[in-house]
Amino acid sequence: MSDATITVRAEAPGVLPESLLRRFDTPGPRYTSYPTADRFVEAFGANDVLRALAQRAESGAAGGAAPLSVYAHIPFCESVCYYCACNKVITKHHERSAQYLDALDTEVALVRGALGPGQRVSQLHFGGGSPTFLYDAEIERVVGSLRRAFRIAGDAEMSIEVDPRTVTPARLGTLRTIGFNRISFGVQDFDAQVQQAVHRVQPFESVRELIRSARQLSYESINADLIYGLPRQTPESFARTVAQISELRPDRIAMYAYAHLPERFKPQRRIVDAQLPGPGDRLRMLGGAIAYFLGCGYSYIGMDHFALANDALAIAKRQGRLHRNFQGYSTQPDCDLVALGVSAIGRIGASYHQNAKTLPEYYDALRQCRLPVVRGIALTRDDLVRRAVIMALMCQGRVEFESIALAHLIEMREYFAGELQQLAPLVEAGLVEIEADAIQVTAAGWYVVRAVALVFDRYLQTDKLRQRFSRII
Numbered sequence: 001m002s003d004a005t006i007t008v009r010a011e012a013p014g015v016l017p018e019s020l021l022r023r024f025d026t027p028g029p030r031y032t033s034y035p036t037a038d039r040f041v042e043a044f045g046a047n048d049v050l051r052a053l054a055q056r057a058e059s060g061a062a063g064g065a066a067p068l069s070v071y072a073h074i075p076f077c078e079s080v081c082y083y084c085a086c087n088k089v090i091t092k093h094h095e096r097s098a099q100y101l102d103a104l105d106t107e108v109a110l111v112r113g114a115l116g117p118g119q120r121v122s123q124l125h126f127g128g129g130s131p132t133f134l135y136d137a138e139i140e141r142v143v144g145s146l147r148r149a150f151r152i153a154g155d156a157e158m159s160i161e162v163d164p165r166t167v168t169p170a171r172l173g174t175l176r177t178i179g180f181n182r183i184s185f186g187v188q189d190f191d192a193q194v195q196q197a198v199h200r201v202q203p204f205e206s207v208r209e210l211i212r213s214a215r216q217l218s219y220e221s222i223n224a225d226l227i228y229g230l231p232r233q234t235p236e237s238f239a240r241t242v243a244q245i246s247e248l249r250p251d252r253i254a255m256y257a258y259a260h261l262p263e264r265f266k267p268q269r270r271i272v273d274a275q276l277p278g279p280g281d282r283l284r285m286l287g288g289a290i291a292y293f294l295g296c297g298y299s300y301i302g303m304d305h306f307a308l309a310n311d312a313l314a315i316a317k318r319q320g321r322l323h324r325n326f327q328g329y330s331t332q333p334d335c336d337l338v339a340l341g342v343s344a345i346g347r348i349g350a351s352y353h354q355n356a357k358t359l360p361e362y363y364d365a366l367r368q369c370r371l372p373v374v375r376g377i378a379l380t381r382d383d384l385v386r387r388a389v390i391m392a393l394m395c396q397g398r399v400e401f402e403s404i405a406l407a408h409l410i411e412m413r414e415y416f417a418g419e420l421q422q423l424a425p426l427v428e429a430g431l432v433e434i435e436a437d438a439i440q441v442t443a444a445g446w447y448v449v450r451a452v453a454l455v456f457d458r459y460l461q462t463d464k465l466r467q468r469f470s471r472i473i
């Protein structure tokens, strides 16, 4: 029997036989950072972050610091979605946020103290959990604290993740007045049976009304998140969701593969294994969605992401200016990232760090006026080279040897001789081309770009270590 193939327009991803996809469908990270967070160590703590912030402050005083990106994590949600893999706290007690916001204020003051005044912020993102668990006045309070501590640029991207069940069109208006100009709706799937199976019921009509309102309120970019591979999804039901979301024309669509890892994520234990679609159906959902989005005017940005042609991400992709950070793809050059809140991950200079993952630990550190950092990593020269290669693959699907050589003073063919050899099966399968002066992911290779990037990950070269990550498809 011949392979099923997925055929979409030539621009990417292309045509890939199902057997090839299965062959390279290995567990692997999504590379929002390199090294990945599982490599962070406890030996890197609050004092290291303070040192990195002080170094940034010094270079800022000398006029050298690029603008900052700021992420605020709001962990609370009123009810649990069974597919959830986020760090969240499920509660209906809204009064719990008061203590959290006090702690957040202390954290902002500590970071501001280390960085000094006047740090320009070009990107501010509220994520969770559910940021809209907070009342409007509470969200305004957090934004106010940040505005007093930092200099938020007039043209800064201010984005917020929104659970459609927690907002009304009027609330979207208030968020816009507070300053948010980008909004991301967690949609996942419109099918009523799927919504029940994942314990997240939000009818199509309400999402339609919210997206229309967001557009009338002139949000500069509206994103919708979808997930394929959820319980009770079929290729046919997911195709309906894909058509429905396309009809609403969000500027961006992120379509993630559900990773069923119940041993790691407790809520997922409530998902009935027998209701999960098999690998063949997942593949058909992915291929069908890609074909549909490309066919109705969306451009493929990279792993899981689509955008309308006039959206900033699509323009950045065309111009080779795409970047990747903890929120996924971004138009902003690699900024230092101040991460606030429980479990948040930041990046300052050549280092990453993560805050305490539980509220008691987080509160405890801040009560003692200590940054709540529990682990991190200082990047070595080798990490920096590999990060550059991996991010070039994930963003552009292409690594120019010369640009890596100039930035990192290495000879690609020598430095990565072993890795270039390891690419041979991918080259032979037509997923990667090794040119005289570049590595190019082919149109079909975009399906498995994580498998290509993985070759350059020094830490994850054994299958054993990879198992903790989700599979690619």
Ligand code: SF4
Pocket: 076, 077, 079, 080, 081, 083, 084, 085, 086, 087, 088, 128, 129, 130, 163
């Ligand atoms: S998926 Fe989002 S809204 Fe649902 S429980 Fe997890 S963090 Fe909360």
